[in-house]
Amino acid sequence: MMQFAQALAWLLALAWIWKAVTAGFGLRRIPNLLDAQFDREPVGDPSITVIVPARDEEQALPASLASLIAQDYANLRIIAVDDRSTDTSGAIMDEFAARYPARLRVMHISELPPNWLGKPHAMAMAAREAIANDRPDYLLFTDADIFFEPQAIRRSLVQAVATKADHFVTFPTPQIKSVGEGMLLGYLGVMGLWATRPWKADDPKAKRDSIGIGAFNLLLTAAYEQLGGFESLRMEILEDLTMAHCVKRAGLRQRVAIAPGMVSLHWAAGALGVVNVMTKNLFAVFRFRIGLVLAACLGLAVQCLAPFVFLLIPQTRVPAILTLLAIAALYALSSRHSKISVLYAVLFPAGAALFLYSLLRSAFTTLRAGGVMWRGTFYPLKELRKNITPLR
Numbered sequence: 001m002m003q004f005a006q007a008l009a010w011l012l013a014l015a016w017i018w019k020a021v022t023a024g025f026g027l028r029r030i031p032n033l034l035d036a037q038f039d040r041e042p043v044g045d046p047s048i049t050v051i052v053p054a055r056d057e058e059q060a061l062p063a064s065l066a067s068l069i070a071q072d073y074a075n076l077r078i079i080a081v082d083d084r085s086t087d088t089s090g091a092i093m094d095e096f097a098a099r100y101p102a103r104l105r106v107m108h109i110s111e112l113p114p115n116w117l118g119k120p121h122a123m124a125m126a127a128r129e130a131i132a133n134d135r136p137d138y139l140l141f142t143d144a145d146i147f148f149e150p151q152a153i154r155r156s157l158v159q160a161v162a163t164k165a166d167h168f169v170t171f172p173t174p175q176i177k178s179v180g181e182g183m184l185l186g187y188l189g190v191m192g193l194w195a196t197r198p199w200k201a202d203d204p205k206a207k208r209d210s211i212g213i214g215a216f217n218l219l220l221t222a223a224y225e226q227l228g229g230f231e232s233l234r235m236e237i238l239e240d241l242t243m244a245h246c247v248k249r250a251g252l253r254q255r256v257a258i259a260p261g262m263v264s265l266h267w268a269a270g271a272l273g274v275v276n277v278m279t280k281n282l283f284a285v286f287r288f289r290i291g292l293v294l295a296a297c298l299g300l301a302v303q304c305l306a307p308f309v310f311l312l313i314p315q316t317r318v319p320a321i322l323t324l325l326a327i328a329a330l331y332a333l334s335s336r337h338s339k340i341s342v343l344y345a346v347l348f349p350a351g352a353a354l355f356l357y358s359l360l361r362s363a364f365t366t367l368r369a370g371g372v373m374w375r376g377t378f379y380p381l382k383e384l385r386k387n388i389t390p391l392r
Helices: 002-027 061-069 089-099 118-133 152-162 179-195 221-226 229-233 239-249 270-285 290-310 314-338 342-369 381-386
Strands: 048-054 076-083 104-109 138-141 146-148 167-170 217-220 254-257 263-265 371-374 377-380
Touching: 002 179, 002 290, 002 314, 048 061, 048 118, 048 152, 061 076, 061 089, 061 104, 061 146, 076 089, 076 118, 089 104, 104 118, 118 138, 118 221, 118 229, 118 239, 138 152, 138 221, 152 167, 152 217, 152 254, 167 239, 179 270, 179 314, 179 342, 217 221, 217 239, 229 239, 239 254, 270 342, 270 371, 290 314, 290 342, 314 342, 342 371, 371 381, 377 381
Parallel strands: 048 076, 048 138, 076 104, 167 254
Antiparallel strands: 138 217, 146 263, 167 217, 371 377
8 A cells, every 4th residue: 555655656746747847848938928029019000809798897897998998009999798787887888988989889788699608699799790890800808807907908919910820818917815816826827737738829739738718818800700709609608718729629820928917807806706706617617527527526636635645654755745846836937927926835735625625516516506607697507518519
């Protein structure tokens, strides 16, 4: 038994060290849009329409819209979509549109058609309207709780145009307002490097390494149309991740960049708030397959919690220490764009335990309810599974 424990401890240590070394070399390849070389106008002055869907976002919406209107790039228009809001979100949009008619217009959606999720429907309708009336070169899909520094879109376009990107993602910076948020988001940042290698996003051969983030999903309009738009993702809860996968599968050019603090968001209030957000999303990550969820929980428990147990056993202490040093190194590397302190590495096991709880909660809550409540509408699990996009 002890020989097995020693072998497992060393296997985990080698795996974590390998991940830290490869990430150390790989992450340095991702451009930082804060560098002086990006402080210029994009070649060709391309047009861009920013699409902001919102349902009951009256708290975050004013700051988000104001930050978009304040962008220092002239050839930019905004479409804000009031997706069946029951609060004052629609009125806020109308007020901004009245003050800035040359930059912002509003769409109001009062009904959701069958076989559609609200957010993909709102974005599809806005994209259809933008293409029909403006035919912009680029479409930027974002969320109503994202804050943009004035240079964010211009600098992103500089790199998108220079690299001939069909799909471009600027990593958002999380606003950390509590220890619990930092613990969970720091854990997610490190484990995200296992799920996908962002430095491989531009490698057409690395099909599994696709990056999609709802806060900043920039698509060349021609590429958006080639992929069938969000009409092809009508029932996708994770429409951003799925769209990114479709980009790679179609052989289109995907590019990513970091820009610490230039695009930012507050995920949720406190650790429980983050857990509630993940409860809606995580089961969808595993394509609503309970077997995959249980297998993932077992694997994550071994990968993330076993090293801390091995730390207590003299025969496995050395590989356990090496594992923890590799984990701390990954926190330091990911902090380059997340700005989450490396000190949160101390809370890694607590973050892992809470993530495992969130994953199981997401699966069993969805199974018990027979579906997902999202943006005010209940979607039966049978329909979600029926319309899911295959991720080959």
